[in-house]
Amino acid sequence: MRLLIVDDDVSLRQSLALLLGDSGHSVETEGDPDRALARALAEEFEIILCDVRMPKMDGLTFLRRYRASEGAALLIMMSAYGNEDAAIAALREGAYDYLPKPFRPDEVTITIRKAEERERLRREVETLRSNLGMDVVRDLVVSESRAMRDLLELASRVARHNTTVLITGESGTGKEVIARAIHRMSPRSERGFTTINCAAIPEQLLESELFGHTKGSFTGANADRAGLFELADGGTLLLDEIGELSPGLQAKLLRVLEEGEIRRVGGRESRKVDVRVLAATARPLEQAVENGSFRADLFYRLNVVRLHLPPLRERPDDVPALLAHFARQAAQRLGHPVSVTPAALTALTHHSWPGNVRELRNAVERAAVLGGGGPLDSKDFALTNGTGAHTNGATASANGSLDLKSQVEVVERKAILRALEASGGNRRQAAVLLGVSLRTLFYKMRRFPTAERMQERKDQQPLQ
Numbered sequence: 395m396r397l398l399i400v401d402d403d404v405s406l407r408q409s410l411a412l413l414l415g416d417s418g419h420s421v422e423t424e425g426d427p428d429r430a431l432a433r434a435l436a437e438e439f440e441i442i443l444c445d446v447r448m449p450k451m452d453g454l455t456f457l458r459r460y461r462a463s464e465g466a467a468l469l470i471m472m473s474a475y476g477n478e479d480a481a482i483a484a485l486r487e488g489a490y491d492y493l494p495k496p497f498r499p500d501e502v503t504i505t506i507r508k509a510e511e512r513e514r515l516r517r518e519v520e521t522l523r524s525n526l527g528m529d530v531v532r533d534l535v536v537s538e539s540r541a542m543r544d545l546l547e548l549a550s551r552v553a554r555h556n557t558t559v560l561i562t563g564e565s566g567t568g569k570e571v572i573a574r575a576i577h578r579m580s581p582r583s584e585r586g587f588t589t590i591n592c593a594a595i596p597e598q599l600l601e602s603e604l605f606g607h608t609k610g611s612f613t614g615a616n617a618d619r620a621g622l623f624e625l626a627d628g629g630t631l632l633l634d635e636i637g638e639l640s641p642g643l644q645a646k647l648l649r650v651l652e653e654g655e656i657r658r659v660g661g662r663e664s665r666k667v668d669v670r671v672l673a674a675t676a677r678p679l680e681q682a683v684e685n686g687s688f689r690a691d692l693f694y695r696l697n698v699v700r701l702h703l704p705p706l707r708e709r710p711d712d713v714p715a716l717l718a719h720f721a722r723q724a725a726q727r728l729g730h731p732v733s734v735t736p737a738a739l740t741a742l743t744h745h746s747w748p749g750n751v752r753e754l755r756n757a758v759e760r761a762a763v764l765g766g767g768g769p770l771d772s773k774d775f776a777l778t779n780g781t782g783a784h785t786n787g788a789t790a791s792a793n794g795s796l797d798l799k800s801q802v803e804v805v806e807r808k809a810i811l812r813a814l815e816a817s818g819g820n821r822r823q824a825a826v827l828l829g830v831s832l833r834t835l836f837y838k839m840r841r842f843p844t845a846e847r848m849q850e851r852k853d854q855q856p857l858q
């Protein structure tokens with residue numbers, strides 16, 4: 395155990411240090427309470443022995459300041475005859491025990507041994523609790539690889555505190571998943587988890603989205619409206635793609651983080667909010683700081699804890715477990731078992747997955763829908779990292795019209811046809827592929843009679 399002895403009496407410090415050092419503890423001593431407090435907070439001690447009466451700062455004040463700064467060590471107060479009241483007051487305020495001076499060596503060692511036992515129990519409970527914490531996200535985050543397990547471990551530890559966390563990693567690596575996991579493992583788990591994509595909304599709207607606005611603060615602001623910070627009060631807010639935040643909003647966010655208060659756009663008074671902020675970015679923020687597009691002070695404020703998700707190709711150990719996870723989900727949705735051949739498993743594990751976990755999930759879903767029913771083989775997965783095959787650029791409608799609605803209809807129709815083709819005419823599977831309900835698919839097919847007619851022809855032909 396690491397012990398700190400705080401007493402202005404040098405001979406007492408020395409004899410205690412000798413005694414406790416002999417029983418195998420690592421012991422530090424401080425005569426000056428201010429310096430002792432700074433060290434107690436900066437270094438990790440398990441037990442602190444503190445005198446009740448010291449000239450510069452009494453022991454009770456030491457205890458209060460130490461606790462106020464969230465110091466976690468066990469405090470044992472030492473008091474001379476006649477100062478018991480102070481020692482008892484200290485006990486009431488959270489000191490662990492007290493030793494009346496003068497003390498015999500065995501009194502000291504027994505008290506310390508008791509504290510040690512208590513500290514060991516506390517740690518055990520903490521480990522159990524953090525394992526429990528990880529249990530509640532087992533269905534959410536697959537973590538087989540060493541890298542992911544370490545990351546989740548760290549996430550479970552930071553979850554308990556209110557620190558901001560910066561989550562980085564390529565697109566599709568699971569940044570949002572980790573953010574949700576932190577929320578779920580946190581004391582705020584019963585409250586809301588809100589996410590907003592900072593890149594998707596124009597600056598002015600985003601400001602009012604985040605902080606709210608008052609009636610008349612801009613054209614269209616017809617009523618007072620609360621922003622996400624107010625709505626997420628007590629909960630967790632994920633600011634996604636934080637790197638895209640405009641300089642003006644960066645400054646405002648920094649103020650909110652420092653002061654815990656927001657002001658609605660056009661509003662006068664500040665409101666206290668209690669929101670745990672998580673931020674995510676696929677873009678290296680350090681670079682943005684270097685080229686001046688992201689404020690350094692905000693970066694440091696967000697980067698208190700950093701969780702970096704490695705790309706999937708750097709943690710192939712996760713692939714089989716992720717595969718099983720997504721296959722289970724697909725099986726549940728489709729109502730039939732979904733499995734994978736050993737050869738496919740090998741191929742998938744060695745694939746480079748430029749789109750990371752998201753790409754793997756989509757590949758499994760697609761293969762599960764299109765596969766013939768037996769275990770899925772390599773050829774059931776479209777592993778060609780090809781580009782453009784599944785995406786459409788701008789499409790003009792048949793009559794060359796640039797009208798948005800008719801262009802959208804063309805795209806929809808193509809997509810529906812392709813899905814029907816891919817599912818061998820099975821509309822239920824086509825709907826899954828398209829990510830729409832069967833009803834929506836029927837509805838859309840009725841609006842495109844040609845699609846249906848072509849489909850009916852297809853139904854009568856075997857697919858090659």
Ligand SMILES: Nc1ncnc2c1ncn2[C@@H]1O[C@H](COP(=O)(O)OP(=O)(O)OP(=O)(O)O)[C@@H](O)[C@H]1O
Nearest residue numbers: 534535536564565566567568569570571676751752
């Ligand atoms: N460890 C994991 N366990 C289970 N599912 C995962 C895991 N990581 C990612 N996923 C799934 O992969 C998909 C992409 O994850 P997520 O949206 O969290 O990625 P992201 O890093 O936020 O991507 P982007 O930068 O594009 O927003 C989601 O469907 C998510 O459920």
Ligand SMILES: [Mg+2]
Nearest residue numbers: 569570634674
């Ligand atoms: Mg995301």
